Amino acid sequence: MYARIECEGTRIKVQVGSAEGGSDIVNWDFTDSTFASKGCFWLMNYQMMDLRFDYFNYSPPSTGMQGVVRDSLGNTIAGAAVSTSTGGYSTTSGAGGVYSITGMDPATYSATASKANYNSQTVDDIIVSTGSMTTVDFTITDATPPTTPVVTDDGAYQTSSDSVRFSWSSSDPESGVEGYRYAVSKTTSMLDIIPGGDWLEVGTSTTHTRTGLSLANGQTYYGLVRARNPLLAVSEIGVSDGIKVAKAVPSIAQAKAEPDGTMVALEGRPVTASFTDCIYVEDPDRTSGIKVDATGIAEGALVDLVGYLSMVDGERRISGYSVTVVGAGQPPEALALGNAVLGGGSLDPYTPGVTGGVGLHNIGLLVATWGKVESAGSGYFVIEDGSGAGLQVAAPAGVSLPSPAQYVVVTGISSCESSGPQIIRLLRVRSQADIHVVQ
Secondary structure, three states, X not given: OEEEXXXXXXXXXXXXXXXXXXXXXXXXXXXXXXXXHOOOOOOOOXXXXXXXXXXXXXXXXXXXXXXXXXXOOOOEOXXXXXXXXXOOOEEEOOHHHEEEEEOOOOEEEEEEEEOOOEEOEEEEEEEEOOOOEEEOOEEEEEOOOOOOOEEEOOOOEEOOOOOEEEEEEOOOOOOOOOEEEXXXXXXXXXXXXXXXXXXXXXXXXXXXXXXXXXXXXXOEEEEEEEEEXXXXXXXXXXXXXXXXXXXXXXXXXXXXXXXXXOEEEEEEEEEEEEOOOOEEEEOOOOOOEEEEXXXXXXXXXXXXXXXXXXXXXXXXXXEOOEEEEEEOOOOOOOEEOOHHHOOOOOOEOOEOOOOOOOOOOOOOOEEEEEEXXXXXXXXXXXXXXXXXXXXXXXXXXXXXXXOOOOEEEEEEEEEEEEEOOEEEEEEEOOOHHHEEEEO
């Protein structure tokens, strides 16, 4: 004979049989609502010559608290700490936000649920009775707004004067991002939001183009973005790094037709000279060239550039706000010009030629000319081709200069310099290879 008795809380199972694995003589499974409070029971052997107890399991009823931790949106929260103010009882909510604390002493407690980035909740007057699990659910609220949006634009500059596009990203691990609003400003402050660029709700879109604007040439514009979560908590303002507005021009000649202070944009122009203080670029058809205040870009490179027009020492130039190498090749062939026509006349009201200049304006172009060396000085020499023009040739440091009375063919950039009210023609050679002595 054998008997097996299992007790769990108020549930009791009794099995009695002649041999384990055989048919049970007794197989009871019942609930005694008073059993949980008894704490003990008797096993009586009645008219059994041999009784073996080979399995006995008594699980006293649990005493403690249990429940679910949620946020204010009803989402369950795993990883929340639940602890009592007395007794030192604590646990962490698991999957589905469920928690359970057992083995508590019967008493009245205060318990708190908390998690980083959430406002905690405390529940008072929790009564824990012997042999029962008290259910206490918690609601903790998101305490943080979305992250400050990271805002980008279409680059260093754009050529559109009536629209601008911004993109952004933000996150809120606790509640998620419900929507965005953005504005367009001429500074990083919302105090300088431009007409037509007022705050605009765009839902959950993370990119938007604002149209119908009147954007000023050379002005920098910024995107200001704020994110909002479902609890209406709003992020700090995210600001883009700024994008300038430039005028796209199809040629260098047309760039020079713009007044000083205009920001112009040119694409795919070859670099004809690279000096320590500047580079020169010209149109592929060799109709016009210009000095650019940028360095470190090799001859032959193709560049996209944008910058402000100005004039220094009688020569128009572009300040290299942005110069990007987009390809490589060879500079255009040099134009052959006599000394007297170097520099040329005025191109337009904003672009003068040399004083007394004749012929087409050619300041900024790669040219070749010739003559007899009349004199030489520190870093320069003067040649004469018989026209009486007298051309000064400037050479970089380290270049050996020809001697007076030698005949030379020189290649370089048609440039100029001011001398009082006059603008004097000047040729800037790039290297030793630009000077050829004719034997």
